Amino acid sequence: MxxxxxxxxxxxxxxxxxxxxxxxxxxxxxxxxxxxxxxxxxxxxxxxxxxxxxxxxxxxxxxxxxxxxxxxxxxxxxxxxxxxxxxxxxxxxxxxxxxxLPVEVADYVDFYSSRHHAEELGRVLRPGTPPLTPNWLHLPIGYHGRAGTVAVSGTPVVRPSGQRKAPADDAPTFGPTQRLDVEAEVGFVVGVGSDLGTPVPLTGLAEHVFGVCLVNDWSARDLQAWEYVPLGPFLGKSFLTSVSPWVVPLVALEAARVPPPAREVPLLPYLDDTLTEPWGLDITLEVRLDGELVSRPPFASTYWTAAQQLAHLTVNGAALRTGDLFASGTVSGPEDGQRGSLVELSRAGERPLVLPGGRTRSFLEDGDEVRITATAPGTGGGRISLGEVTGRVEAARAS
Amino acid sequence: MxxxxxxxxxxxxxxxxxxxxxxxxxxxxxxxxxxxxxxxxxxxxxxxxxxxxxxxxxxxxxxxxxxxxxxxxxxxxxxxxxxxxxxxxxxxxxxxxxxxLPVEVADYVDFYSSRHHAEELGRVLRPGTPPLTPNWLHLPIGYHGRAGTVAVSGTPVVRPSGQRKAPADDAPTFGPTQRLDVEAEVGFVVGVGSDLGTPVPLTGLAEHVFGVCLVNDWSARDLQAWEYVPLGPFLGKSFLTSVSPWVVPLVALEAARVPPPAREVPLLPYLDDTLTEPWGLDITLEVRLDGELVSRPPFASTYWTAAQQLAHLTVNGAALRTGDLFASGTVSGPEDGQRGSLVELSRAGERPLVLPGGRTRSFLEDGDEVRITATAPGTGGGRISLGEVTGRVEAARAS
Structure with a gap:
């Protein structure tokens, strides 16, 4: 050819x-x-x-x-x-x-669109309570992340320090995170902006989104757990977000389009995609830790599509700019070997991963290298690659 | 002179x-x-x-x-x-x-640094529970906002639409916000960036921050209430954030420096400002609704200083960029006439403000104009102005 x-x-x-x-x-x-x-x-x-x-x-x-x-x-x-x-x-x-870094990132938004991820995280972190918050099935939950610390694949992951407090402690302590984690995600890059006050409809994805990349939203779970109520994640995420260097044009994923999962509750019209062309995407991610395959998250299982994320993000009139990046949130499938974060894979440390040589991992240790790759059906009959996003953990710096 | x-x-x-x-x-x-x-x-x-x-x-x-x-x-x-x-x-x-707009905004972070605001909001919105979350006295809580919708004073405030759900309803509904609010804040503009992995110490404020402006962080309380658990405010804030057109150099506020409020719990060393020059600032804000003075929030009562905010924001190694904007969060004093938001001033609608002519306001109505001004002691013996940030509410657009 x-x-x-x-x-x-x-x-x-x-x-x-x-x-x-x-x-x-x-x-x-x-x-x-x-x-x-x-x-x-x-x-x-x-x-x-x-x-x-x-x-x-x-x-x-x-x-x-x-x-x-x-x-x-x-x-x-x-x-x-x-x-x-x-x-x-x-x-x-x-x-x-x-x-x-392929894109000068304007605003970075991270969603929370994988139901399997949200439910598993709820079960692990808040046992005994309903795993999904009441709003989860009605809207794609998201928040703004730090655009200035989005960096290209290969950027060293310096272990961040900050406050964390164990439930048994009276007061927080300061030090390097003890729960450094990965989040395997798919990111969408906005090419064409929109005007303040003008929502982008569900059918507007291809008019605004240029392409797709891989995202590793490195997370310090102990910092995050202490800080995130009531205004959401902040320092637990803002130290680094890595993206793959190649942005795959949205049109190259035409053969990967699949229907999204069935919707459990009726959606408000601006999110109801039952009568639109589906924007589920059959992308298979792979997460490797020091070269060992530890997970194969299926993006097609993601509940909220990029089209719904974009419609939600702008429904209040928020403007888009060229370079905006919005990511799916951690992609996790329903099976044990399909989770996109270590906190899920190790059940928050209760069931550490066993790596060759008998090494175990609950969270990342200094020197660990994480590599996320992905492929999807191409229009030529084979599979196309979304490249890779990698990072190696470096020891915390003396402060 | x-x-x-x-x-x-x-x-x-x-x-x-x-x-x-x-x-x-x-x-x-x-x-x-x-x-x-x-x-x-x-x-x-x-x-x-x-x-x-x-x-x-x-x-x-x-x-x-x-x-x-x-x-x-x-x-x-x-x-x-x-x-x-x-x-x-x-x-x-x-x-x-x-x-x-004076600054090309890189990342926008909004803090939650007024104890009076956090406590009053807690009392109004979560009666019967402790008004402050357990982390509040240990760190300046903050989150990233949408940089792309920071606009200059005078930009029309188009009433945003979105999802909201009353506690008695089974499912959310869609429509224009019924609880459009203001947040009177002070913003700090970063002039000199910092390197990824290198925290800015408490003493670094004047090396990085160029100046100060006024911020109105327009808020849709009903959208916010439905969406914000667990990842924080998103569409309830991202439709517009207005800033004053004049950035007052930090050095012009030298005569306004005052000690911050006494700290109720010991702070971790990176936030402990007891041995540093204080960065409390004696700025008095005024909030006017259709010309009527409705509040005079005293910024000097803010618990967390800008120096602490900057140290916290970067302690995990997050880099700063020229153009970063970080804001204080709503400034509220301890008195009724010192609250920086309508949800506080009207106790979430239970005690509407009475304006001349017998008009009442719990939240903003279409056509309302909000004007926030502020002054502080200048080095010349009088008071210097931080200018003003204004906005008039326009009706929601048909979607």
Whole structure:
């Protein structure tokens, strides 16, 4: 299908074409598209200065027609051998480039859209009470996170310090978190903003969202538990949120669209997607700890879709901006091996994970490396990759 | 003290010199300094392109030495008559310019630092339970708000719609908020960022914070009440946050520094300000509803200072960026006439405010205009003004 010698089973075939920002020795940051083991230098190949700005924002702001036009052009270039001479000089081996944060993040919103995650967390953390809060089935719960600490995959995870208080203690103590966790999530990147006062309808996802990435919303569970009542998570999350370097265009996921789970209660009209095209997405995540597969969360099991999240986020008139990032919240499936966080996988430490060599893990230890990857059905019949988001834990710094 | 003919009692004397962004017919947005009834066009007066960027961010990023140098220069210009000929051509009447959002807001954090507010809200909303959550006296509770909907004073307040559920109802309903409220707050604008992983100590406020503004964190109490458990306020706040157009330099508030309230419990070292110079600030706010003074919240009564807020915000290693805005949360004093929100002033509607003509208000109605102003002791012996933040409520839009 391509004149390129693509590696067998590559997730970066011509039906994917994810966008990222890279630099190579001697070049400033620029936009590229991943194909096979290479990155196509869009700045050089197209001559369009929009690809030299160091983030995808300016290109994303051009909107869906511009996205489609460039995608069609790239598809032509990479499939018709007549273009080989023109395109090949602008391909660089991925192994020779450095990948950067692809998007200048405007606002970052994190949802809580996996019912299996919310219920399991409720069972683990609040036994004896209903696992879901009364609002959960009526709206996609979300909150704003810290946009300034969203960083690209590979950024070191310095163990954060802060206040935590065990139930038996009279007062909080200060120190490095003892419950450092991961949250495997799928993120949606807004390309086209919206006006203050104008909600985006359920059908508006593809007009606003440029693409999809992977998110690891690192969490310090002990800090979070002490601080989060009544205004929500703050320092337990704000030290770092890692994202994958490649943003997969929403249109590349057309073959992954599936119906979302059945709705247990009737939804208010602005969230009722029973008569719209479904925006469930059959993305399978994989979470590895020091190389060992510890979980395979199925994103298709997520209760609230990205279309519902976007409609909810804007229903009060809140404006969107180019670069807004909203994430699904931890993706967990119904099975033990499908949980997207360690607090679920280890039942808050009651049942530690056993790793090769007999090592056990309830939460992350210094030196641990977490790698989240994902694939989905592509339009070419195989599976496309969402790349990876990784991070290695470093010891807390002396304060 | 100045060769300028300053209006008697002006809050914009030469001991204030707040920065803002303005435009006039035929000019692009540029930085100005308010003095008396005029704005000094800094771009024209200094010839420095940093003042033509349309926000204060680039100037703020230069840091405290640059801020002090320009302030010294401006003070000289405005007090020594020898400079009159040079400066006067660059003064424009304030009445002839349009004021814009002064800062490109990076991350917006809202704290909950007034004990009187937290306790009164607890008494009103959760009668029979302890008014403060167990963490309140140990840390300044805060959360991230939506940076993209921070707007300049005067921006219309379109009544937001969303989900709300009365306790007696089985399911939520959708519609315009019936409990639109104000929150009178003081905001702190970060000029100099910090590195990921490096906390800012209690003594670091003046190295990072450029100045102070007024904030009205408009709130839809019914939306908020239904959505906020467990992840905090979201759509109940994200439709609009208004800020005053003038950012008062932190150094202009030197004479307003006062000790904060006595601490009821010992604080962890990173928050313990008993041995540091105090950062309580004797700012008196005034809240007017359709011109009627309804409250005079005293900021000096706020429990947690901005220095403590900044130390807490970064203690987990979260980075700061130029343009970060953090606000105090609603400022309320201990007296009835000192509450910074209508939910407190009307006891959630049980005791409506009575306005001239016998009108009553529990929450805002369409057409209502809210105006928040504030003054503080200046270094010149009088009082300096923090300007004003206003907004008029418009009817909900058909959805």
């Amino acid at each position: 391509s004149w390129l010698d693509l590696p067998p089973g590559t997730g970066f075939g011509v039906d994917n074409l994810p966008y990222g920002v890279f630099s190579a020795p001697g070049t400033a940051r620029r936009t590229g598209v991943a194909v096979g083991d290479a990155v196509l230098d869009l700045a050089a190949a197209t001559g369009d200065d929009v690809h030299t700005t160091g983030s995808l924002n300016a290109f994303m702001a051009r909107g869906p027609r511009a996205w489609a036009a460039l995608r069609a052009q790239l598809t032509g270039w990479l499939t018709d051998p007549a273009h080989r001479g023109r395109v090949e000089p602008h391909l660089r081996p991925l192994s020779e480039v450095v990948l950067h | 100045s060769w300028l003919d300053l209006p008697p009692g002006t809050g914009f004397g030469v001991d204030n010199l707040p920065y803002g962004v303005f435009s006039a017919p035929g000019t692009a947005r540029r930085t100005g300094v308010a003095v008396g009834d005029a704005v000094l066009d800094l771009a024209a007066a200094t010839g420095d392109d940093v003042h033509t960027t349309g926000s204060l961010n680039a100037f703020m990023a230069r840091g405290p030495r640059a801020w002090a140098a320009l302030r010294a220069q401006l003070t000289g210009w405005l007090t020594d008559p020898a400079h009159r000929g040079r400066v006067e051509p660059h003064l424009r009447p304030l009445s002839e310019v349009v004021l814009h």
